Every structure is written in structure tokens, then in C-alpha cells.
Amino acid sequence: MTALTHRVDAATVTLEDLAALEGTTLVWRGRTASVGALFSPLEGEMPPDLLALTAPEHMVDLLEYQPDHRYRRVDALTDDLGSVAAVLDRLAALAPAEPVVRFGGGLELDGPGLRDVPAVALWTGRTW
Numbered sequence: 001m002t003a004l005t006h007r008v009d010a011a012t013v014t015l016e017d018l019a020a021l022e023g024t025t026l027v028w029r030g031r032t033a034s035v036g037a038l039f040s041p042l043e044g045e046m047p048p049d050l051l052a053l054t055a056p057e058h059m060v061d062l063l064e065y066q067p068d069h070r071y072r073r074v075d076a077l078t079d080d081l082g083s084v085a086a087v088l089d090r091l092a093a094l095a096p097a098e099p100v101v102r103f104g105g106g107l108e109l110d111g112p113g114l115r116d117v118p119a120v121a122l123w124t125g126r127t128w
Contacts, residue, residue, distance in 0.1 A: 010085035015118040018105050026105050028088050038104045038121050048121030050091040091122050098124035
């Protein structure tokens with residue numbers, strides 16, 4: 001038996017919508033990703049190269065994974081940027097020479113690790 005999931009265009013939802021869409025399939029630039037946990041280091045999964053997290057004061061922090069295995073804030077957007085697709089496009093623009101291998105959306109711990117916040121992520125072809 002095949003399970004069917006609802007597909008949602010990333011251009012039609014905001015970051016705040018992601019919590020309600022867990023288990024749904026998100027579509028962006030012809031790629032698909034299940035909305036849920038972005039990655040699990042405990043299961044040996046690679047962290048995303050680029051990550052966008054909602055932050056206080058209606059901001060979205062754009063973070064880039066560094067060779068020292070930490071994220072560095074490289075940009076910030078106002079929360080009224082619009083759709084998940086717009087945030088993913090902005091993330092992709094941070095590494096224009098790198099191909100996007102996959103993307104994801106869901107909840108992730110905020111910077112201090114105190115609460116889950118809506119987030120989207122990109123994995124690129126970057127190697128260290």
C-alpha cells in the first residue's frame with residue numbers, strides 16, 4: 001500500500017505555517033521535502049549548509065555552517081519577507097556557485113537551544 005501525502009507549494013506558506021504542516025510534502029523549485037525534523041546529529045546525519053531560523057523581533061536569521069562545525073549568522077531578514085520559497089531563494093543566493101542537493105523545513109532549536117522555532121534549510125554540494 002502506498003501512503004499519499006498532501007503537497008504544498010513553498011510559495012504559498014510562511015515560516016510560521018510550518019508547525020501546522022508537519023508530515024506534509026513541501027515543493028520548491030521542483031524538489032520535494034517532508035516537513036518535520038531537519039536532521040539528527042545523533043543518527044549521523046549531516047547538518048544543513050545553510051539554515052534560516054525565526055528569531056525575536058520578527059526577524060529571520062540566515063546561518064551558514066562553518067568548517068569548525070558551528071553556524072555563523074551571515075544575514076538577517078524581516079519576518080514579513082513572505083513565503084518559505086522566498087526564504088529558501090534567499091538562502092540559495094548565499095552560495096550561488098553551490099548546487100542545492102536538498103532542502104527541508106520544520107522546527108529547529110533556536111540559537112540558545114531553548115525552544116523550537118520554524119526553520120528551513122539547504123544542503124549544498126559544498127565540501128570542506
